[in-house]
Amino acid sequence: MHAPSGDLSDLRADCGNCFALCCVALPFARSADFAIDKHAGSPCRNLQDDFRCGVHSELRPRGFAGCTVYDCLGAGQKVSQITFGGRDWRSGDREHARRMFDVFPVVRQLHELLWYLTEALTLPAARPVHADLRHMLEETERLTFRTPEELGELDVGAHRREVNVLLLRTSELVRAGTGRRTKDRRGADLIGARLKGADLRGASLRGAYLIAADLTGADLRDADLIGADLRDADLTDADLTGALFLTQPQIDAARGSVGTRLPASVTRPAHWTAYL
Structure with missing residues (x-):
């Protein structure tokens, strides 16, 4: 077990x-x-x-x-x-x-x-x-x-x-431990959304469609990302420290940079260098 x-x-x-x-x-x-x-x-x-x-x-x-x-x-x-x-x-x-x-x-x-x-x-x-x-x-x-x-x-x-x-x-x-009123965007259609620099700390993004969304520099610390579709989402310089339930396939499907901060449970994809 x-x-x-x-x-x-x-x-x-x-x-x-x-x-x-x-x-x-x-x-x-x-x-x-x-x-x-x-x-x-x-x-x-x-x-x-x-x-x-x-x-x-x-x-x-x-x-x-x-x-x-x-x-x-x-x-x-x-x-x-x-x-x-x-x-x-x-x-x-x-x-x-x-x-x-x-x-x-x-x-x-x-x-x-x-x-x-x-x-x-x-x-x-x-x-x-x-x-x-x-x-x-x-x-x-x-x-x-x-x-x-x-x-x-x-x-x-x-x-x-x-x-x-x-x-x-x-x-x-x-x-709740973030001490702030968090956003509930469960299942939200955020395809192609312009979220550059957005403060999404502690937000619920469960099952959200973030395909090709611009999350450059976004703050996603402690956000719930279970089931979120991150295909081709731009995570350049985004902070996903402590992001909940994030899997390797989600990260692999996104774009990012050396400045993207990730939880310890996932690794930085090798193909991200193509976007630098």
């Missing part, structure tokens, strides 16, 4: 121990992020026999930027090596492959919840709900070790709703 130490190492992708599930199980539509249409369960045309991407070093220039920001949060290796015992989708019949492809997105959602719960348990302000968070963390991890049949029948949406009650309470407790 995950201890409330803030250690998220088990929730990071290990592609070497995965059977390229993200390249096969998931559907993609031709867009600015993906150069081709691909149906769920159909291998990407760039996938090689050894489960490696044939154009991995050229994904962005070839039109597959979306692949560079996707992160299974460790679900791929768990499904490949634990749930299915190291038996890849090519070695079995169609039913074996179908079950693997159905289970992968379920475990990926559970791992995302593990990420949030692990982070919540490191927050001193959330101490009043630490016991409930710890219980939910343990229950969520138990679910990830269920059999393929059990995972296929799991109502992951219902479990997400249970977890979200605790995450919302965690957010309220942390943001």
Whole structure:
């Protein structure tokens, strides 16, 4: 089980121990992020026999930027090596492959919840709900070790709703500590919004659409960013210190600079240098 130490190492992708599930199980539509249409369960045309991407070093220039920001949060290796015992989708019949492809997105959602719960348990302000968070963390991890049949029948949406009650309470407790009346922009349409230098300390931006928003120099300290869409958002010189529930895929999808201040749980993307 995950201890409330803030250690998220088990929730990071290990592609070497995965059977390229993200390249096969998931559907993609031709867009600015993906150069081709691909149906769920159909291998990407760039996938090689050894489960490696044939154009991995050229994904962005070839039109597959979306692949560079996707992160299974460790679900791929768990499904490949634990749930299915190291038996890849090519070695079995169609039913074996179908079950693997159905289970992968379920475990990926559970791992995302593990990420949030692990982070919540490191927050001193959330101490009043630490016991409930710890219980939910343990229950969520138990679910990830269920059999393929059990995972296929799991109502992951219902479990997400249970977890979200605790995450919302965690957010309220942390943001209340800012000592200021915070903005509630949950689910707000802020696509392309001009928020340069905006004071968004402690704001709730849960599920907000911040696609291509100008957040240059914005103050996002202690803001709740769970589920916020940051694709192509400009975070140049923005301060996201202490931002709540921020994941690596969100940061990878945004633009930033050496002056962007990030929480310790995420790393500065290498491709950000292209925007300097």
